[in-house]
Amino acid sequence: MDDLAGHARRLRSLPPSCGPVRLIAVDGHAGSGKSTFSARLASALGEAPVLRLDDLATHEELFTWTDRLRTQVLAPLSRGEPARYAPYDWTARRFGPPRTLEPAPVVLIEGVGAGRTAVRPFLAGLLWIEGDSEASWERGRQRDGPGLSEFWDGWTAAEQRHFAADPSYPFADAVIRRMPEGYMWLEGPLESAVTSRIITDSEA
DSSP states (O other): OOOOHHHHHHHHTTTOOBBBBBEEEOOOOOTSSSHHHHHHHHHTTTTTEEEHHHHTOOOOOOOHHHHHIIIIHHHHTTTTTTTTEEOOOTTTTTSSSOOEEESSSSEEEETTTTTSTGGGGGEEEEEEOOOHHHHHHHHHHHHHHHHHHHHHHHHHHHHHHHHHEEEEGGOOOOOEEOOOOSSEEEEOOHHHHHHHHHHHHHHH
């Protein structure tokens, strides 16, 4: 099991990526455990703020929230200013009162698509939660109950389309594997590619 405190120290040492903020994305399939992991990592980071993409998505815009993210969150953070965004109420189907997100040294952005192309230029790191899509979706269905079965049918189709067009996994710096106790951090595809390129260049 890898120590979250040690990884938290490494994340804090990364260069800022969005103004003064080190923005760390936690991506993966719905139901893979992103929220639980993000909460634990935020605690290890000294209660770092967490932006949940479920607050920016809507029933009609499951993945077309990038403009809202850019204007309400990324732009002010890049200026070193607090971000203000209106979280979506999934029960009332409308946006609620604004929340403030401070430009802390490390901010986590958690949700499916957190590592998408439009967000990656603002990221200091991209973490992918390991998990087969079908198994993750089944966990999500069991968690939410039969009342949301129709929603999950639409979600899984939308998620498949999103990752087919704009995958995050190939750009992950680390893959996070759930263990019986805690998490193990594995080298991500991006880091593997960099290491392989360095070795190849050194042999040339």
